Amino acid sequence: MDRSNSSVHSPEKTKQKLTEEELVVLQSHLEEWKEATGKDRKTILRVVIKEAKMQAPKMDARLLKTRKSMYWDWLYNRRAEKTLKKQSKFSKKWTARLVIEHQYKKEILEKTGARPGGKEMIKYYQGAVNAIMGGLSEEQLEESNKTAIEWSSRAPPTDVQAEFAQKKAPGMMKDLATQLWRQAGMRIFILSAWKTEEGEVRINGIDFNDKLEGSSFTDTKDWKPMLPEWNAYVGEEFVDRNDDEDGNEDREEKENRNQRRKKEEFTLEVDTYGLLVILDMKSLNLEDKKSLIRTFLTKH
DNA sequence: GTGGAGGCAAGGGAGCCTGT
DNA sequence: ACAGGCTCCCTTGCCTCCAC
Structure with a gap:
């Protein structure tokens, strides 16, 4: 976080360091970011950009684009502090889908309309999951999402x-x-x-x-x-x-x-x-x- | 003959990695 | 930041292989 430490080599190529204010914004969304996946990360990034932009030094459109990448990289590089290089092979990240697969196990199997274990069942399994998910309300999906984060960060039931x-x-x-x-x-x-x-x-x-x-x-x-x-x-x-x-x-x-x-x-x-x-x-x-x-x- | 281990089937989602 | 390729995951019961 030492501002005086910025690189003096080839200044035209060096990105301007993130300010302390921007870092505060990034830090405030870090935990959320760590638990999120795919689309949710993009949503979080949008919020981050909106908030951090207010704190960032004045810049033109080109620099702003670079800035967005810096925000992404900052968050991405801190996605798993403890095991930066590689997620523990023993860890498990739950997704809303996995939570639903567990919670609606019986309904999903019924929905396949096939005998459990057969090729037919396997064939229709993913479609059945999609059908169940499609039948859920926005709120229920959001709830599954929260459950996934909870199960990933603490423990499943x-x-x-x-x-x-x-x-x-x-x-x-x-x-x-x-x-x-x-x-x-x-x-x-x-x-x-x-x-x-x-x-x-x-x-x-x-x-x-x-x-x-x-x-x-x-x-x-x-x-x-x-x-x-x-x-x-x-x-x-x-x-x-x-x-x-x-x-x-x-x-x-x-x-x-x-x-x-x-x-x-x-x-x-x-x-x-x-x-x-x-x-x-x-x-x-x-x-x-x-x-x-x-x-x-x-x-x- | 018995019984356990492990591979297998289909297919959609999701993450990781690489390259740009 | 993101596209595309790759790999793994998940589901359940059947089937083969193997040891005894």
Whole structure:
């Protein structure tokens, strides 16, 4: 932000630096910009141009055009401060469309008019999404847009998280383990805990070392002693997170939750006696299953 | 024989990248 | 700033491959 720092080389080619006032305007729209996509970014840029132009030094039409590019570049280059070069491969950006696909899943499938899973269904899927979206009001679409920003910047609701935990998380963990091994020569073993859509806590130890030029940790070492501590932590952590989640729950909801908490504690307690909780078998491939079952049998 | 993993199908949207 | 090309994503169940 040091104005005296402007380039002294080939001044005729050097753009005039953005003023502090212009930067204030840009900064005020940055967060909005980061969460927006495509068309919305253009809308934001228009607002920025309108506001920043008032703060900009006097200039002719040609310079003004350059200025607009500078605004765009300034915002674009700050689109993801933390990972400027590359978005994390683990991040997920929700769009209004993706939100609608999730929220209207049942209606969309009905709309395809075909048997789920068939070629016909796949063929008509996108059209069905478009039809559903076409049937929504401006307000509903705007709401989906807001939801998309909310889900991207904070987190999607628990049912979406549960689905992700089941369908995508195993692949993500394998990816993480592979990259850490390749890029850092690092070995990891992941002890995880997550909540299903039904609200049950599942615990899983997962290890890809035998697929990464190494031998399996879970297969060759006794990792059971880790479980009691982990279970205790999970018991506390998952309960706390729920209580913090929303402040406006009614009493009935709270009671249901407490009942659920008891069930969780029971599950976890059993676990501390040394039973491995491998409820999430679906998420494991054959090798991992064999490995876990071998470990399980060895320990009993 | 059984059962899991992974590929596959169509097609529209969206982001990224490159070049201008 | 933006066009165009490329790649990936998303949907669900079928089907093949493979290990046991």
